[in-house]
Every structure is written in structure tokens, then in C-alpha cells.
Amino acid sequence: MTRSETFTFVAVYLALLVLLAATTAASFVDLGVWNAVVNLGIAALKAGLVAWFFMELRRAAALVRLAAVAGLFWLVLLFGLGFADFLTRTRFPS
CATH class of the missing domain: 1.20.58 (Methane Monooxygenase Hydroxylase; Chain G, domain 1)
Known part of the structure; x- marks a missing residue:
């Protein structure tokens, strides 16, 4: 090093x-x-x-960077879908 x-x-x-x-x-x-x-x-x-x-x-090679970006995209997609589900639920008073 x-x-x-x-x-x-x-x-x-x-x-x-x-x-x-x-x-x-x-x-x-x-x-x-x-x-x-x-x-x-x-x-x-x-x-x-x-x-x-x-x-x-x-x-890293371009393919490794692409895999990292794809993983990040997938994480953002899953968080976005979860947040969209959370925002569209109706809240019933208890």
C-alpha cells in the first residue's frame, strides 16, 4: 500500500x-x-x-459498478413501493 x-x-x-x-x-x-x-x-x-x-x-470494473447501481436501484424501488403502500392505506379511528 x-x-x-x-x-x-x-x-x-x-x-x-x-x-x-x-x-x-x-x-x-x-x-x-x-x-x-x-x-x-x-x-x-x-x-x-x-x-x-x-x-x-x-x-472496479464497469460490470461491478453496474451491479452496485442495480442493487441501489432495487433498494430504492422497494422502499418507494413500501412507502406508497403506507401512504395509500386508510386509517380507521380506534
């Missing part, structure tokens, strides 16, 4: 620690409905960093 790769991995690790601290800090701040948006954004950023650097998608 070269010196620049080591520096990159350490920088990404420190960025992940900062994002962890941001997630923890966001849990103590009342942002109303924006809490979920902020925390999901931070989680997506952390997942992107892990996939890009530690899973080495930046150096």
Missing part, C-alpha cells in the same frame, strides 16, 4: 468518524420531520464512502 493510499484511507476513516458524531448530535436536536431526512442523508453519505473507498468501487 502506497503512502497516498494510506492517507486516503485514514482521511475516509476520519470522515466516517465525523459523520458518526454528526449522527449522534442530530439525535439530540429536535428538527421535527427533518430528523429522519438529516439522518438518512448522513447514512447515505457514510454508505457511499464505504462503498467507494473500502469496497473499492472506484477501481
